[in-house]
Amino acid sequence: MTPVFRRPAHRCAAIAFFFSTVFVLSPAAQVQEFSHHTLPVPAGLTFTEGKFRVNEAMLVGGLGPVGSRARTAAVRFMERLAGRTGLFFRQDYLTALERPENSSVLFKSERAGDLRPGEDESYAVTISPDRILLAAPTDLGIVHGFETILQLLDADEDGYFVPCVQIDDRPRFVWRGLLLDSCRHFMPVDVVKRNLDGLAAVKMNVLHWHLTEDQGFRVESRVFPRLQEMGSDGLFYTQAQIRDIIQYASDRGIRVMPEFDIPGHSTSWFAAYPEYASGPGPYQVERKWVVGDPTFNPANPHVYAFLDKFFEEMAGLFPDPYVHIGGDENNGRQWDANPDIRRFKAEKKLPDNAALQAYFNRRIQQLLTKHGKKMMGWDEILQPDLPRDIAIQSWRGRESLYESARRGFSGLLSNGYYVDLCQSAEFHYLNDPLPDDAPLDEIQRRRILGGEATMWSELVTPETVDSRVWPRTAAIAERLWSPAGVRDVDDMYRRLDVLSVELEELGLTHLKNQDMMLRRLTGGRDIGPLKTLVDVVQPLQGYKRHNQGLTYTQLSPLTRLVDAAAPESRTARRFRRAVEEFLASPNPAAAEDLELLLRRWKDIPDALTPLIRESPVLAEIAPLSEALSTMAALALRALEALLSGAPGDQNWPEDLGKALDAARASKAPAELAVAAPVEKLVKAVLLKKGEAGRDRRGQY
């Protein structure tokens, strides 16, 4: 579990890269010190002498029996390698992998891996100039190993190569998942598949598929077809599609755990079956983003008979050992208002709604056990008398997770991994489910299975969802796979930028949909100025977007500038770093690079105003544009003052405050990600002024 690799030296982002849309790969350093970009970083990695040359004659072969998972992984490996290098491999890798004796890339696993938590996912890669050997106890390791080899691809004047290396790798946590909410907004099959490819690329192994909600029932039931007929607006997965997705995931070593959220979050079920709700109907699919009152009636015996049949059907459809029953955010209103339920509570001596829900959960858990499934749920399902084979997913936080571990329950962390909230990759990256000082004993520590990124879909559509998941989820993947000591934030960002581009080959749209959305916003006009703005804008973090005056529903367009903006501005991150470097050592050369950027921002209203006039949908960004310009002007004056030694303007703090307020007043609803570094620059002048005790006015 200890990292034994030699970390290569990495280079700081040069200021010139501000204007490139993507980060620049560092050229390979001396032999044995490759600046690799594996992500997640392997548990053990040691570079050795030499390079394995990738060329047309390369042959891939499996040693021993090659099952479907390893074979398809090898095919994808060849396709992606061909795509990146443009090499016309001579091998017909679609139908026949070459006999091992001739192969230069050999893979071997002892058996097919079981898709269950705790299965062996380890692998070893040994690359010598003549041969790549990928060996793993199970074919899950083969899948992971091929991804690592692809991440090692490099080039020099002689062509493409993979550096010679010895890798021994295994995950730190057994459960590394992404929750995808297909309910608030439906996510078509191709969205699910391309995200499965993304998960495989960063060695995640669980798709937690949120399939029922107040706002939609997304799975075909053949036993109760009215569920999807009445509850989905026609937007649901057929069982054939679900089986296809499960197979696709399985090929990539990924479990698919379904979530059917009960007893709350269940309005869409009641569109077809109002009789199972705790309050009188009729019901229809909820369009608003509310935690609905509608809740299953735990006092109605028909509810259990119904759910018994439903779970029986779903248990046959989903092979995963776990079924997630949600169990969160039942507000109890319908239960309180229903006299039958009040009577039921009294009869059963259930003192409150929490006890009633515990009763309900026990009944459900028994049903699931009957159908061969373990139960999982959010923090709320935790009750001492549930059997210890259930698992808890914590949205509340580590304390809640540790509490359940101490009580003997396995669990995983989602708090801190809510990628829909548009927080930084750094924030997610440093959120460790099990730091060294976690107040747990060794047995309790083993109950911490891992974590899950959660992609709730109130504010995303198939067009934007990838941009909220990627590349930040890769930072979570590394936290859950790599040794705990791998925590270098700058190096994570360096590798994340490279990975982000690589993820595009899987069809992910996180980068390419931005320009497309800007083109729609401008009605086909030049998007250049808008791109300059969107590059330094971030969506408001957390749930703040819901408090900007507009009430979002399932039908609201998510096509505005804020939707096109990446959750985390890379330009702002680099600007911040450049400001820090300048402040550490103010010099004209560094100032020049900053000035180039700042002048561009200062002039942005001139460029944007005509666009805003032609596209009414852009009206909301005018305050952001003005605020950016004001900030840039202040920063330019601050730079000048710092260079010249002249002190700052008295009014600066006030001007800056006004600009920040103006930006906040935008309905965009986004924030300027460069505000903090600008503030830092300005404050540095004021500090200097304070130090010098002078009162001259800076000029720009």
Place this chain on the structure above:
Amino acid sequence: MTPVFRRPAHRCAAIAFFFSTVFVLSPAAQVQEFSHHTLPVPAGLTFTEGKFRVNEAMLVGGLGPVGSRARTAAVRFMERLAGRTGLFFRQDYLTALERPENSSVLFKSERAGDLRPGEDESYAVTISPDRILLAAPTDLGIVHGFETILQLLDADEDGYFVPCVQIDDRPRFVWRGLLLDSCRHFMPVDVVKRNLDGLAAVKMNVLHWHLTEDQGFRVESRVFPRLQEMGSDGLFYTQAQIRDIIQYASDRGIRVMPEFDIPGHSTSWFAAYPEYASGPGPYQVERKWVVGDPTFNPANPHVYAFLDKFFEEMAGLFPDPYVHIGGDENNGRQWDANPDIRRFKAEKKLPDNAALQAYFNRRIQQLLTKHGKKMMGWDEILQPDLPRDIAIQSWRGRESLYESARRGFSGLLSNGYYVDLCQSAEFHYLNDPLPDDAPLDEIQRRRILGGEATMWSELVTPETVDSRVWPRTAAIAERLWSPAGVRDVDDMYRRLDVLSVELEELGLTHLKNQDMMLRRLTGGRDIGPLKTLVDVVQPLQGYKRHNQGLTYTQLSPLTRLVDAAAPESRTARRFRRAVEEFLASPNPAAAEDLELLLRRWKDIPDALTPLIRESPVLAEIAPLSEALSTMAALALRALEALLSGAPGDQNWPEDLGKALDAARASKAPAELAVAAPVEKLVKAVLLKKGEAGRDRRGQY
């Protein structure tokens, strides 16, 4: 059929737009003279006074019974309108369209349209300041009408609006299709669906789905499952997926006609059933781009029994009245080599292989008739004794098509619409299936049903296919829908540029995948210089790419610069236009704009060389980059000479020739689309020099 609309004045592309990635919408001109961008242009369109304001309160409602096709069309209309305008419509258009009495957008059709050639697709749109009325005899017209209204969306200082207008529209031809080849490269369901959306956007009504080939058998047969098991590498459409796609197409007013290519082009069938081939097996899926020898054995009675059952199954799966049997390019080698077949020909008194194939086709046609289907095939199937309800698709050309029309057969034109050959939109646009002077009488003219764009997929993948289909196929759509007199090429290009961006909202990747591909080529480095080059590069037209030294197969990567290049360079088109304008009236201002561009091209090797060094896959573009630079230098000197009146350099023709040769020597395999206008500039100097009879040397 006569165009009665007033064509609005349109503006020439300004030179400043060279650098924008997309064309700029002309702002609305005076009332009643809107610069609209409907494409295809309606048969009748007259602007009237006023504007219909689009706002949150807008309600859409259906008059009379609203079937599923019209309802889903209305839903898509609202979604796309919301997406473009950012408006939060208050109506819950997913589940309930408002009652008509309150609605400001009203649609009404008398009945559901039948998806067969010749069904009524007409519609009328009347827009007044208070109301939009969309009326059509069938719901096919409703689908078309909503697309037209979306294309009329405009904006002014008061927000979004649709200009008041009266439209009476109907198609010129009843058959307006796209052939999609899912065999050479498999095209997943989402690729098919997004292209169906594209077809609907330009009012095309047939997806001709090429499903079996030497290189793959792409449809699930439940009667003969070994067909897809042995013949598809696992890449085929399940029957559930096919039904889903047919429904998706039907919602959009599009027929789905399957093609099962027999007796040739059939290697993949024989992977499972070698006994039905005319030569000895075994067979496996063909990987190379050859017209294979393997051919069904017309002398084997079991072949007809087998195909009878197969077509029975497919007739149940595909509701379209037509089944396309291909019938093209049977080279006869297997027939000649088989003594049984030679004997069979003698017995049946079939003088040659054409007669034998005619025999085969008659048998197949009888089978299809039995299963309720009409037969369609390529030119080769034309035989006088086939019944007149079959239809001919002409890849050979108009003469062949007219010949079949004179013999009494219906047919459609594909020659000139091969979008895979990377020809210009103008070329396709001016290719009329039935010009006024076609040598046909009135009855024969009615047999010309329309045409089909053909997207053969030897050299495209799901990543690039959209860029070969769109936007050029829209030019074909207009040729087949709009009145014959609509032939203004410049205006077509103006509208095509706008449409191209609108098509992106349907998920089409023709624009956005280019940058993605460039990012992969540079390994994440700045793509700017590469974009400058790719913007003036075009893939070699026709089949020339196969003659550049590399042998393409099904496994070859299609990820190089040529694959990222658009089939038609818009930058080159505008450059050509600017050169023409400059030559018509040389002046320093016009020269300045050209110079800006030319200097950029001249410097391109400096910018590209480092990229090429880091990415071996880019090595092949160095000659193109050098040639572009040389041409730009020559053009700059020519500009200077033309402005100053100084005559040209003696060596210019030779230098230009060298540069062109160098470009041609590139293995990229692409051509510089700006070569012709550069040549024009240079020749203008030489001409001038000739006129002046002087021999001074121009300098730059």
